[in-house]
Amino acid sequence: MQNRVLLVEDDDELRMLLARYLGGQGFEVREAATGGDGLALAAEGLTDIVVLDIMLPDVSGLEVLRKLRGRNHLPVILLTARGDETDRIVGFEVGADDYIPKPCNPRELVARIHAVLRRVAWDHQAEASPDGVFGDLRVEQDQRRVFLREQPLDLTATEYEVLQVLLAHAGSAVRKTDLMQWALGRRLAAHDRTLDMHISNLRRKLGPEDPSRIETIRGLGYSYRITGVR
Structure with missing residues (x-):
């Protein structure tokens, strides 16, 4: 986009x-x-x-x-x-x-x-989910805390930013170049695996039994799939 x-x-x-x-x-x-x-x-x-x-x-x-x-x-x-x-x-x-x-x-x-664009995207998503609940995931944005099935997740600051961008565009593909800029604040360089490492860590912390929660869109980027909708 x-x-x-x-x-x-x-x-x-x-x-x-x-x-x-x-x-x-x-x-x-x-x-x-x-x-x-x-x-x-x-x-x-x-x-x-x-x-x-x-x-x-x-x-x-x-x-x-x-x-x-x-x-x-x-x-x-x-x-x-x-x-x-x-x-x-x-x-x-x-x-x-x-x-x-x-x-x-x-x-x-x-x-x-x-x-600003990231904040606007998050606000739009929050309007659809005013309580910060995305299926079995709950976000307390003011405290920068994330809960999976009401259990707190130990996320680094960068992992939180990456997850925030993905949630703001839940269900849609986010290009790696955009995700790198919005979450890490820099351009994606050739052979830079930093973003992939953060995605791998997020997948592990969100539950290795459900790797499709963050889906890889081949040749484009990543998409967050909301699961555990109550």
Whole structure:
């Protein structure tokens, strides 16, 4: 699944730099140089997340954010002037999901995008399972604890993150490249078996008698199958 980013930034050089970098990281990027154009593109419904500069030539980014929140719940990351705490506070009050100060490191922006998208995916899954129950698995997200048939699982921090991503997309395939980015925060390199090791450990802890709980999708990635539905 290729995530679609709407980048609203009036600085042409910065916008093109970020667009190239995001495209190289596997994102589908649409660009806008004004708030009006950004709102028009967002209204087309072809966007998964908005990266929005606060300082725009026609209308402020905060006003764009207010209008977006009046229409939908698209996740939004604000680009703010370094040290401008007021804009950040107001942005969160209006409904921003995160912010990053300018000039921003493209790698940090990618990490923030993945974190917000993962949180949104988890929230969507939680709406379908508001008590955090996924069959015979129960998750206490605030405490970062997981219970299998009410017995606590001893998971490492990384194993928890991998499982969280899989649960957020339960029943659907998650590409190894996406899982690596969202859970471990880095790109999947050739011959890197780190993710496979974490999956193997998760399978063992979730019950070796049920290896299909985390299914390998050959040539793509992994999928979590909810079992023990009560």
